[in-house]
Amino acid sequence: MVDVKNNDKDNKKEVLVSSPYLKYVPQIQPSQPEYIFLEGAGSSQRGRFEMCFIEIGTCYSVGATIGIMRGVHNGMKIVLRDKQTFTYNRTQMFNSVLKHGSSMSGKFGTLVVYYSIFGIILEETRGQDAGIYNNIISGTSAGLLYKSTSGLRSCGIGGLLGFSLATIYSVISSKINIIEDLKEAIIHFKYW
Secondary structure: OEEEEEEOOOOEEEEEEOEOOOOEOOOOOOOOOOOOOOOOOOOOOOOHHHHHHHHHHHHHHHHHHHHHHHHHHHHHHHHHHHOOOHHHHHHHHHHHHHHHHHHHHHHHHHHHHHHHHHHHHHHHHHOHHHHHHHHHHHHHHHHHHHOHHHOHHHHHHHHHHHHHHHHHHHHHHOHHHHHHHHHHHHHHHHOO
16 A cells, blocks of 8 residues: 655655555654664763773773783794794794783783773762772772782782772872862961
């Protein structure tokens, strides 16, 4: 069955086809397009969940770069020590670069995934107001969890490294807020 509908606005005719097999009636469909908007589409600032993907990808790439440089260094040491044929040397370099590159990128990526998971959980439970503290707790927890299978001493060292790196990151990223808070505290102390 074919229906012809006149559209006065554009002076066009629309052909509406209804099919008994599809149980589709074109008159029921809305004429205006419907859109689905994202929850934070109008927001000028990204949330923790959106930022975690950027952080994970960046740290994975940084880990791969560090691993590749380490692999080239290690491969060159082996090649210069063994003094073998060109084919052997080339294979040794490829193996060393791929081994170290994938190893370091996996380590960095895993650490940042842990950091992001803890950060999202803390932000949802504690709220956005404690951003610096959430970062420090997330970094410490990620370090503790990453090294938790290596024993208590390694777990403590991992937590300490996570704490120090997260503290440095928090101080650098929120340097403006800390400076403003210090100025406000000094001014308030002078006039008190």
